[in-house]
Amino acid sequence: MAWVLNSLVSILLLTHQVNSESISEKQALLTFLKQTPHENRLQWNESDSACNWVGVECNANQSSIHSLRLPGTGLVGQIPPGSLGRLTQLRVLSLRSNRLSGQIPSDFSNLTHLRSLYLQHNEFSGEFPASITQLNNLIRLDISSNNLTGSIPFSVNNLTHLTGLFLGNNGFSGNLPSISLGLVDFNVSNNNLNGSIPSSLSRFSAESFTGNVDLCGGPLKPCKSFFVSPSPSPSSSVTPSKRVSGKNSKLSTGAIVAISVASALVALLLLALLLFLCIRKRRGSKDARTKQRKPAGVAHTSLTNVDLPPGASSSKEEVTGTSSGMGGETERNKLVFTEGGVYSFDLEDLLRASAEVLGKGSVGTSYKAVLEEGTTVVVKRLKDVMASKKEFETQMEVVGKIKHPNVIPLRAYYYSKDEKLLVFDFMPTGSLSALLHGSRGSGRTPLDWDNRMRIAITAARGLAHLHVSAKLVHGNIKASNILLHQNQDTCVSDYGLNQLFSNSSPPNRLAGYHAPEVLETRKVTYKSDVYSFGVLLLELLTGKSPNQASLGEEGIDLPRWVLSVVREEWTAEVFDVELMRYHNIEEEMVQLLQIAMACVSTVPDQRPVMQEVLRMIEDVNRSETTDDGLRQSSDDPSKGSEGQTPPGESRTPPRSVTP
Structure with a gap:
């Protein structure tokens, strides 16, 4: 008791x-x-x-x-x-x-x-x-x-x-x-x-x-040397002063006259040379416009010379939309910065920048531009834009107001008859496509499960923000438009551009990611965005690109390939081989697969809305989370990542996977 x-x-x-x-x-x-x-x-x-x-x-x-x-x-x-x-x-x-x-x-x-x-x-x-x-x-x-x-x-x-x-x-x-x-x-x-x-x-x-x-120093420019030039010897500094004395220390009248005449002749020669160069430059500018443009075959050049579209201007005068003549200066097209901008440069600075082609996509070509003061930005040169200047500027004002950690901000835009430019922040880590499908040789660092979950969640947050807060359809969701920070957080890019292009053209921008109804209507919707995001989730799970011809059957898309494997027999062939080294993730992979297959339902009304997709993915996430509700791989980076292969018998098929 x-x-x-x-x-x-x-x-x-x-x-x-x-x-x-x-x-x-x-x-x-x-x-x-x-x-x-x-x-x-x-x-x-x-x-x-x-x-x-x-x-x-x-x-x-x-x-x-x-x-x-x-x-x-x-x-x-x-x-x-x-x-x-x-x-x-x-x-x-x-x-x-x-x-x-x-x-x-x-x-x-x-x-x-x-x-x-x-x-x-x-x-x-x-x-x-x-x-x-x-x-x-x-x-x-x-x-x-x-x-x-x-x-x-x-x-x-x-x-x-x-x-x-x-x-x-x-x-x-x-x-x-x-x-x-x-x-x-x-x-x-x-x-x-x-x-x-x-x-x-x-x-x-x-x-x-x-x-x-x-x-x-380090990755920046080398530090300047602080070593000074050797001082002159005492003998060389004293001897001349001893030799100059008396009359020799003063110039004669004849010498002064000779120097004056020589100076006048030199001035006349310089003036004549300057006039000659001005005349030659004026003639040369006319000839230069008729010459064939230089192709973009070098790694670094300026934006005024790289990969200009047919009919576009190559001279700075035409690109900036200015001209001077009898009619005076025409309307000047300026680089327009969005609100809350962090950059301070003008169009001429941008056109003088050293440019490197990052990639060519269906909506245009992206360049890495390094300005003279060291600022690095990405310039996207759009092609086949059908919108008028007013429509273009109205849409860019909408896009420019979107601010979210998982949506890359539009910093500036430019419109002229032949040029439409967008300016974004440069993301040095690159895209999900490059990270997921890059070289898989012996030197590759595998993309582990925790980082794939982090990518899925942060990308879903960015897309949900576009749908709910900005009320904007993305229209071009694919792995190359998911950009990465160093910590594997993502930024969604290339959003809200669909309205700038003709709806009559084939939806090749969504090749491999497009929803079935987009092929018929030529219109993207919130539901077609969800479908494309589902394909993106399958890409993270399988490690396979929706465009690659390694799905076993010619013409089959990624969702149908996954469904066929699941229906025939449950094998590890569905999941990326790089995920086979991690323990205790089978249940999470199956849950994410179920979410992805719900997103790629062939019937649009059967797909969940994006905020519901986000909630379901966050529910799959495990307990050890960071500030943003995302777990980190481990306090010990090597834990659970070396030579570990989960037992095959512990893997079970999903109970309900529907197309």
Whole structure:
């Protein structure tokens, strides 16, 4: 009996202790909420458990708060001291995309269990917070796009578990410290850093350092030598002064006259040469227009010379839409920047840029353009545009207003009779098509399951945003239009362009991805977008391109090939061979396959809407998630990826896969 009583007392004491810890953390959250203005009202019910509040996640027994995610909730002002710093068991803290200001609180040093900290896109100021350098368990730190200043401290090396460090778009200055961490992702672009890039960071691409004009070395331009020229010897500097004396130190009258006459003759010769060059240039410009244009056979050239469409102008005067003559200057077509733009260059800067062909698609050709000041953008030169200038500009205004992390923003556009240009950010990691179908030789790094899930979710988020918020049909969903960040987050590109082209032409832009009804109606819809996205999911699962002729039967498309394999017998042939090395993913692959097959239903009304597709994919995602609700591969990158083959007998077919 005594033992039973002691047990009950222990349980009561333990329960009291858990409740008191929960109450303390709940009070810390309420302090933060009451003292921090927020535009989007958070539905936090004080009478309810904090574990049930929006953006709050607790551990399994609800005893402590492990995650607080409040991105884009309109938080304004400073984080009050004694609030979030009391959540000592926190693993993930995301306050990104708000308007928080002031210094990052010093009591963040109490968050010793924190693994992910996302404070990007706020208005934090002050120097690099010393409190953060004490968080030894941090894996990812993003404080980019704030107003932080001062130097980047060497004490960043205290964060021994850090794999991702993002400090771009701030006002950091001074030299970059030598950071000897196992970083996978790193970015300090658009700061005021100077000096040479340490050898420990030189492995990262130039995009990680751009926007720091005084930074050199590594992937950037070589640093200038600081060695000065040798000084002249004492003898050579003294001897001439001894030789010049008396009358020799002054020029005679005859010498002065001779020099004057020679100078006049040289001036006349230069003037005559200048007149000759001007006349020759005027004649040459007329002849140049009749010459055949230079083909785009070189890797780098300027945009005025690359792959111009038939009938397009090759001179800068014609491309910019200007002319000077008896009638005066015609209407000048300018490069139009969308709102919230981050670039400051004009059309002439763009046309002078060094250009490299990235790819030729059905809607046009894409170029990587490097401007003189070092800015890199992508210029898409559209072809076969049927829209008028007014229709073109109206559609571009709609597209230019779309802002979402998983939709690549349109930065600028240009329209003239012969040229239609779009300007986007450059994504150095490339497209999903290149990553998935690139060389599969011995040097290839396989695309693992977690990253494929991350790609599927972020692409679905971008497309759902286009459908729901922007009310825009994409119209051209395919793997080459899914662009990648270094962390495998995606950006959807080439959206909203369908209205610029004729509906009477064959839908070759969707070859391999088009819904059956598009072949008949020539019109794309929300439902046809869902079909194309379903094909994209099958591409991620099978590793097969919808356009390739390796599906076993000539003329069969990817959805029908998958369905035929599933119906005949359940084998591992459906899934990409690169996925066979991972354990415990069979159930998730089957679930994603079911979602994909629902999307590619031949009957449009039987397909789910895009926001429902997104919800289903997120439900498949496993529990270990990052700030955006996405799991990372592992704290140990090698875990579960070397020489592991799942047992075949554990794989079971889906119970209901319908075409």
